[in-house]
Amino acid sequence: xxxxxxxxxxxxxxxxxxxxxxxxxxxxxxxxxxxxxxxxxxxxxxxxxxxxxxxxxxxxxxxxxxxxxxxxxxxxxxxxxxxxxxxxxxxxxxxxxxxxxxxxxxxxxxxxxxxxxxxxxxxxxxxxxxxxxxxxxxxxxxxxxxxxxxxxxxxx
Amino acid sequence: xxxxxxxxxxxxxxxxxxxxxxxxxxxxxxxxxxxxxxxxxxxxxxxxxxxxxxxxxxxxxxxxxxxxxxxxxxxxxxxxxxxxxxxxxxxxxxxxxxxxxxxxxxxxxxxxxxxxxxxxxxxxxxxxxxxxxxxxxxxxxxxxxxxxxxxxxxxxxxxxxxxxxxxxxxxxxxxxxxxxxxxxxxxxxxxxxxxx
Numbered sequence: 001x002x003x004x005x006x007x008x009x010x011x012x013x014x015x016x017x018x019x020x021x022x023x024x025x026x027x028x029x030x031x032x033x034x035x036x037x038x039x040x041x042x043x044x045x046x047x048x049x050x051x052x053x054x055x056x057x058x059x060x061x062x063x064x065x066x067x068x069x070x071x072x073x074x075x076x077x078x079x080x081x082x083x084x085x086x087x088x089x090x091x092x093x094x095x096x097x098x099x100x101x102x103x104x105x106x107x108x109x110x111x112x113x114x115x116x117x118x119x120x121x122x123x124x125x126x127x128x129x130x131x132x133x134x135x136x137x138x139x140x141x142x143x144x145x146x147x148x149x150x151x152x153x154x155x156x
Numbered sequence: 157x158x159x160x161x162x163x164x165x166x167x168x169x170x171x172x173x174x175x176x177x178x179x180x181x182x183x184x185x186x187x188x189x190x191x192x193x194x195x196x197x198x199x200x201x202x203x204x205x206x207x208x209x210x211x212x213x214x215x216x217x218x219x220x221x222x223x224x225x226x227x228x229x230x231x232x233x234x235x236x237x238x239x240x241x242x243x244x245x246x247x248x249x250x251x252x253x254x255x256x257x258x259x260x261x262x263x264x265x266x267x268x269x270x271x272x273x274x275x276x277x278x279x280x281x282x283x284x285x286x287x288x289x290x291x292x293x294x295x296x297x298x299x300x301x302x303x304x305x306x307x308x309x310x311x312x313x314x315x316x317x318x319x320x321x322x323x324x325x326x327x328x329x330x331x332x333x334x335x336x337x338x339x340x341x342x343x344x345x346x347x348x349x350x351x352x
Contacts, residue, residue: 003177008174015170015174016172019170033175036180036184037180037183037184037187040184041184041188062255065261065264092166092169095170098163108346109349117163117164117167118167128256129350130258131258144163
């Protein structure tokens with residue numbers, strides 16, 4: 001697979017994962033870009049021990065986790081709320097609401113649910129995050145319950 | 157009220173801007189040059205200083221033992237600092253990408269603890285060795301001066317060292333330390349999330 005093919009196929013997936021983590025289109029684009037720069041640099045060394053998808057998501061997750069360094073210097077809450085309310089990116093309110101809910105979860109849960117929604121196998125998610133498969137399954141179930149509750153309240 | 161909400165359907169509706177590939181490759185190249193440049197500068201500056209100091213030894217042939225000890229102390233200080241600094245390299249730029257999140261966090265914690273050590277204990281040692289070295293090194297040349305000049309020269313050097321030791325260094329350390337402590341606390345929190 002050439003870098004161009006990888007870029008075309010995985011950019012949307014990685015971008016969504018970063019959006020789930022940050023819920024901010026500009027920051028998500030930056031992290032996705034950072035991820036692909038690393039992919040570009042490391043691609044010649046890729047050993048095909050795991051699938052290319054798992055490898056790329058691992059890099060994306062690690063880029064997100066490292067992000068706190070910059071992010072927490074200026075926590076979102078320090079900005080007036082309107083700034084974020086105004087940057088409407090999706091016209092569909094449910095889509096916005098889902099990403100908002102996910103970004104409010106604890107960091108590890110954000111990562112797990114994003115990977116699950118990207119249809120990665122639970123075995124792969126477990127490998128990426130470093131938890132057992134059972135643990136991942138339980139967590140996904142709990143996160144979905146949380147999200148469902150929020151959606152039910154939202155739709156009321 | 158729906159119990160079975162299809163989150164995937166909403167998830168995939170996120171609008172996506174895919175940037176042009178050349179834009180990305182341009183950025184990647186810039187990033188690579190910048191990282192390499194930073195590394196080279198850090199190593200080059202200290203190594204060049206060591207070489208200049210060694211050159212003084214061979215060219216001017218100091219006769220006092222204190223001068224030679226002084227030179228050695230300065231060089232040791234710089235080499236120890238540099239050697240430690242370079243051990244951080246694999247943590248910063250190494251092939252850490254294939255680790256899972258848990259292992260990645262562990263690595264980051266190790267890196268931060270190492271940086272903390274570098275900024276406190278190691279920097280203190282570096283400072284003491286360098287000041288001591290400089291003081292000893294100057295002695296041979298200062299004894300040839302008249303007393304007022306000798307006092308003036310040592311005075312200026314001591315003043316400069318004192319400014320660095322008691323003003324700039326604590327200020328920098330305090331700032332970096334606060335950031336590091338904050339980051340370590342965040343990382344530990346993430347680790348706890350994984351442990352639950």
